[in-house]
Amino acid sequence: xxxARTRRRWIWIGFVIVxxxxxxxxxWQLHSIPPGLFGxxxxxxxDALDVxxxxxxxxxxxxxxxxxxxMWILAGMFRLMGLTPYAIRLxxxxxxxxxxxxxxxxxxxxxxxxxxDKADARAWRAAWLMTLxxxxxxxxxxxxxxxxxxGIRGVFTTMMAALTMAALWRALNRDHWxxxxxxxxxxxxGAHFYTASRFIPxxxxxxLGGWLALSWLHVRLQPPxxxxxxxxxxxxxxxxxxxxxxxxxGYYFLTHPGSFTQRAGEVSAFQDGFSLATLKVISRAALLxxxxxxxxxxxxxxxxxxxxxxxVFTPLTALLALLGAGISLKRWRNxxxxxxxxxxxxxxxxxxxxxxRAPTLPRVLGVIPGVFFFPAIGLAAGLDWLTARLASLSPKxxxxxxxxxxxxxxLLPAAITYRDYFHIWGPAxxxxxxxxxxxxxxxxWLEAHPPDGPLYISADIYKHPSFYVLYEQIPTTEYFTxxxxxxxxxxxxxxxxxxxxxxxxxxxxxxxxxxxAFTQGLLGIELTPIDGGVxxxxxxxxxxxxxxxxxxxxxxxxMGQYVLPPAADESEGVILQVWRTRGPLIEEVAPYQIQSxxxxxxxxxxxxxSDEMGMRPPEWEREGEFVTWQRVPWPEGMQITGSALRxxxxxxxxxxxxxxxxxxxxxxxVAWPH
Numbered sequence: 020x021x022x023a024r025t026r027r028r029w030i031w032i033g034f035v036i037v038x039x040x041x042x043x044x045x046x047w048q049l050h051s052i053p054p055g056l057f058g059x060x061x062x063x064x065x066d067a068l069d070v071x072x073x074x075x076x077x078x079x080x081x082x083x084x085x086x087x088x089x090m091w092i093l094a095g096m097f098r099l100m101g102l103t104p105y106a107i108r109l110x111x112x113x114x115x116x117x118x119x120x121x122x123x124x125x126x127x128x129x130x131x132x133x134x135x136d137k138a139d140a141r142a143w144r145a146a147w148l149m150t151l152x153x154x155x156x157x158x159x160x161x162x163x164x165x166x167x168x169x170g171i172r173g174v175f176t177t178m179m180a181a182l183t184m185a186a187l188w189r190a191l192n193r194d195h196w197x198x199x200x201x202x203x204x205x206x207x208x209g210a211h212f213y214t215a216s217r218f219i220p221x222x223x224x225x226x227l228g229g230w231l232a233l234s235w236l237h238v239r240l241q242p243p244x245x246x247x248x249x250x251x252x253x254x255x256x257x258x259x260x261x262x263x264x265x266x267x268x269g270y271y272f273l274t275h276p277g278s279f280t281q282r283a284g285e286v287s288a289f290q291d292g293f294s295l296a297t298l299k300v301i302s303r304a305a306l307l308x309x310x311x312x313x314x315x316x317x318x319x320x321x322x323x324x325x326x327x328x329x330x331v332f333t334p335l336t337a338l339l340a341l342l343g344a345g346i347s348l349k350r351w352r353n354x355x356x357x358x359x360x361x362x363x364x365x366x367x368x369x370x371x372x373x374x375x376r377a378p379t380l381p382r383v384l385g386v387i388p389g390v391f392f393f394p395a396i397g398l399a400a401g402l403d404w405l406t407a408r409l410a411s412l413s414p415k416x417x418x419x420x421x422x423x424x425x426x427x428x429x430l431l432p433a434a435i436t437y438r439d440y441f442h443i444w445g446p447a448x449x450x451x452x453x454x455x456x457x458x459x460x461x462x463x464w465l466e467a468h469p470p471d472g473p474l475y476i477s478a479d480i481y482k483h484p485s486f487y488v489l490y491e492q493i494p495t496t497e498y499f500t501x502x503x504x505x506x507x508x509x510x511x512x513x514x515x516x517x518x519x520x521x522x523x524x525x526x527x528x529x530x531x532x533x534x535x536a537f538t539q540g541l542l543g544i545e546l547t548p549i550d551g552g553v554x555x556x557x558x559x560x561x562x563x564x565x566x567x568x569x570x571x572x573x574x575x576x577x578m579g580q581y582v583l584p585p586a587a588d589e590s591e592g593v594i595l596q597v598w599r600t601r602g603p604l605i606e607e608v609a610p611y612q613i614q615s616x617x618x619x620x621x622x623x624x625x626x627x628x629s630d631e632m633g634m635r636p637p638e639w640e641r642e643g644e645f646v647t648w649q650r651v652p653w654p655e656g657m658q659i660t661g662s663a664l665r666x667x668x669x670x671x672x673x674x675x676x677x678x679x680x681x682x683x684x685x686x687x688x689v690a691w692p693h
Contacts, residue, residue, distance in 0.1 A: 029147060030131065034123055037154035041119035044158060044436070045112040045167045049105060052445035053168060055454035056104045057323050060170040061484035064107050067093035068494035077211065077267045081495050084278050086268065088211035089172040102492055104459065107170035114178040115167025121181030122388035123154030126395070128188035129355045145399045148425060152395025157388040159433040161440055162331050162380060165324070172213045177387040179209030180219055180366070184358075184389070187223065190253055194246070199253040200260045207264025215369050215385045220261060222365040227254050229361075230354050241353045304377040308370040311378035312390070313337040319380040322453040326444040331380075332394065333432045340390070342397030356396075362389035398428050451553060457529030458486040460554040464527070465490060470505070472523030473640070477511035479531040481610075481635060499608050499637075507638045509645065514633025515542055517562050517597070517644035526557040537593065538648060541583075563644060567599045569684055571666050571674045574601045574639055580686045582617070582662050585653045592617075592653045594628075594662055600643040604636035609669030611636065615649050618661040618685065625654050632666070661687045 059082075066079045067090045075094070077087050092110050100106040130146035138146075157163055166174045183205040190198035206223065209216040231250060234243035244250045262269075272278055311318045312331040319325040332340055347356040366385030373382055402424055406417045444450055458478060462485075465474075476486065487493060493501050509516055511534040518524035528534070530553050534544060546555040567576025578597035585592045594615045610631040616624040634645045665673045665682035673682030 026143060026147075030127065030150075033147065033151040033154065034120065036151065037119050037123045037158055038116070040155060040433070041116045041158035044164045044433075044440075045115045048441065048445075049108060049112055049168060052441065053108075053454050054445070054451050055456035055459045056107065056485040056489065057169070057171075057454050058480070058484050059323075060104075060107050061455075061488045062495075063090055063171060064093055064097075064102065064488045065484060065493070065495040065498060066090040067097060068102075068488070068492060069496055070094035071097060072494050072496075074494065074496060076271075078271045078275070078278060079495070080275075080278060085172065086211050086213060086216075088208070089175060093170075102489065104170070104489075108168060111170050111174045112167050114174050115163060118163065118167075118174070118178045118181050118388060119154050119158040121178065121185050122157040122391065123150060125181060125185040125188060125388070126150030126153035126392070128185055128192055129358075129392075132188075132192045133355070141403070144421075145403055148399040148402070149392070149395045152398050152429075153388060153392045155429050156336065156391035156394050156432070159429065159436050160331070160387075160391060161326070161329060161436040163387055164436060164440060165326075165444075166381075166384065169323075173215075173381050173384045175212040176209060176216045176384050179205050179212060179216060180385055181388050183209060183219060183223070184362070187257070190257070194249060194253070196253065196256055199256040203257040203260030204264055206257070207261035210261075210265045211268055213384075215366070215382060218366055218369060218385055220258070222362060223257070225365065226354075226358055226361050229357075239352060301371050304373075305371040307377040308367065308379065308383060311380070313341065317378065319378050321376075321379075322444075322447075322449055324380050326439050329439060331390075333435050335428065336394045336432050339394035339397035339401065339428070341393075342401060343393035343395065344397075346396055346400055347393065359389055359392050362386065363393075398425065452531065455483065455485040455531075457531055457554045458483050459489065460550045461527045461529060462486050462489045464549050464554070464556075468525075470523075470525040472505075472525065473507060473518055474505050475507045475509060475516045475518070475524060475526040477509055477526075477528040477532045477534075479510070479512075479529070481510075481608075482508055483529075500605065502603055502605060502637060507640065508635070509638060510631075510633035512633065513630060514645050514647045515544065515559070516634065517559070517646060519562055519642075520560055526559070528555045528557050530554060535648075541595070542646065561646075563597050568686075569676045569678075571676045571684075574604055574636070575666065575674075576600070577664075577684065578644070579689060580615075580662050580664055581689050582659065584659075590653060590655075591650045593648055594651055594664075595646060595648045596664065597646050598634075598644065600639035600641070600645070602641040603639050607636040607668060609635070611669065612667040613647060613649065613664060614667060614673075615651065615662060615664040616683075617651060617654070617659050618663055620658050620660050622660070622685070624663065625657060625659070626652055628652075661685060 062082050063085070066081065066085070066087070069075065070090055071094050075087070075091060079085050079087050079090060093107060096106045096110055100109070127150050130149045134142060134146055163177065183202050186198055186202035186205055190202055206219055209219055230240070231244055231247070233240055235247070307317070315330050315334065316328045318329045318331065320327045330337065344360070347360050350356040351360065363386050366389070367383050369385070370377070370379055370382040373379070402421050405424070406421050409417055409420070412420070461476060478486065482498065487498065491503065491506070507516065511528050511532050515534060515538065516526065528546065533555070538544065539546070542559055543561050544557055544559045546557050549556055563578050565578065567578050570576040576599040578599050581595045583593040583595065596613065612629055613632050614627065614629045616627040619625045628649050628651045630649050632647055634647070663683045663685040665679070665684065667673045667682070675682050676684055
């Protein structure tokens with residue numbers, strides 16, 4: 020590695036290594052891991068469908084508000100590839116690869132480009148290893164791989180941060196206005212992706228301002244700013260270009276002032292003002308979010324963001340990172356190292372201030388890839404120290420030892436990441452559950468088996484976005500208002516549809532919302548697993564003839580209420596209600612409450628229970644039927660003579676059927692006839 024030509028060759032070799040490794044970890048098995056489609060991914064895809072419908076925005080106000088550029092990228096991907104989970108995730112995977120390459124570029128600007136012209140082989144080797152290390156530690160990071168294969172906006176923060184910093188240091192090294200402008204372009208674009216990106220201008224401003232101020236005060240830096248005029252002019256160009264790129268989003272925030280802080284305000288430590296208790300909460304969040312980087316078992320516990328409890332670093336890279344951070348502190352007078360330290364402090368701070376959950380990986384994404392420079396610095400310094408103390412060995416032996424240990428330092432975390440992601444996290448049933456596999460299974464089954472008649476789907480989330488975006492492909496603006504007369508949602512944990520047998524119904528049940536075992540026998544429900552049992556095809560032949568005994572409203576009538584006493588070994592009975600409907604209530608999206616009671620000999624209420632009605636008003640059919648049920652504690656030793664119920668719409672008074680008292684309708688003891 021002595022000649023300039025040889026060194027250039029090694030620089031490109033390092034680039035190719037990072038590219039291949041990053042691409043493998045982010046694209047390998049992307050069609051199947053992660054499984055399913057997580058709700059946050061589906062939410063962005065629904066907004067992307069609004070873009071395709073001509074209703075694109077710079078900021079989408081749904082789901083507490085989200086910057087819009089990711090949705091525009093998804094819309095373009097749907098045009099090219101169609102709407103599939105793979106199409107939703109591929110842009111994030113590509114962004115992850117670009118981030119690792121940008122980390123390598125940044126390493127080049129920080130370490131190789133700033134070497135003296137006549138740097139010796141030892142200095143060049145250390146600079147190249149730190150550059151390669153930054154790229155490879157990013158490329159094999161479980162954390163970054165996880166978010167790169169996850170179709171949400173956060174990973175684009177890491178990409179734009181890396182590109183911004185690489186272009187910034189290119190500008191500092193080359194002293195050319197074009198690179199300052201490019202850094203501003205990247206920084207402005209980053210703000211259009213994710214809330215945490217708003218901290219990047221703060222970090223850049225503090226770093227440049229601090230470097231300038233300390234140089235002005237003649238603090239001994241290595242090196243100080245020497246050309247104040249060009250440094251200030253370049254900084255102005257950077258922030259001016261960034262402001263122009265940010266302007267459309269900035270105008271939106273000016274005209275919608277609550278949107279700027281809406282999402283952060285929901286989780287801010289300062290919701291109730293500032294106090295000593297607030298400081299304690301912030302300190303606790305800061306500690307937990309810092310510890311998650313190095314302490315095994317203390318990482319983010321949310322399965323859709325992490326292998327629960329996994330620390331950011333493996334034990335080896337944690338030691339190297341601590342060593343690298345210590346070296347950086349010792350070398351703080353060198354702006355390269357103070358830059359990396361300040362990057363971590365500023366971009367980790369969102370997790371200190373958002374205290375609804377800690378530790379949390381999404382809110383510290385902004386430290387990527389800067390945080391992965393610390394193990395690279397520690398590795399280069401540790402190997403240099405070790406080989407310098409083995410002077411008794413031959414040069415070739417020392418060189419072989421140096422590169423052998425370096426390779427092991429990269430291969431070991433890569434192997435652990437591969438095991439943790441592809442062999443532990445990816446195939447786990449808990450991962451399938453977290454990523455809504457039951458709903459994507461239902462979607463794929465329906466693609467192969469189009470229904471002939473009405474379609475009923477049971478899910479734990481009403482109009483489940485993961486299914487809705489893939490099957491209905493309806494944008495966010497039509498999500499709740501559009502009614503598909505063929506499709507009906509229900510929650511089988513609380514209700515079951517009773518379609519007419521001649522209607523050729525298709526009933527599909529996700530394993531997140533299965534009917535209780537006792538109802539399957541009562542209602543004659545048979546469940547046939549599809550695709551390994553994460554979803555079920557259901558059949559039932561129950562249908563109740565006759566007219567309702569009472570109409571609670573023009574659209575909802577009660578066919579009958581039935582009481583089932585508990586079995587010998589149980590303490591709870593069951594109250595069932597059969598309902599007849601006359602069509603959907605489109606505007607009443609929230610579920611109704613059913614309040615039921617057991618009555619004693621004097622007609623008084625002994626026990627009362629309340630549950631959501633598992634079939635929401637927009638899903639009520641014309642001449643449709645469904646049954647609901649409630650578990651009720653059974654009063655020991657007391658005579659039960661009947662039951663009563665009333666129906667309460669969301670945030671409204673109870674419905675008042677004719678002849679009721681405060682909405683309550685009583686019925687004598689009636690046993691379930693089936």
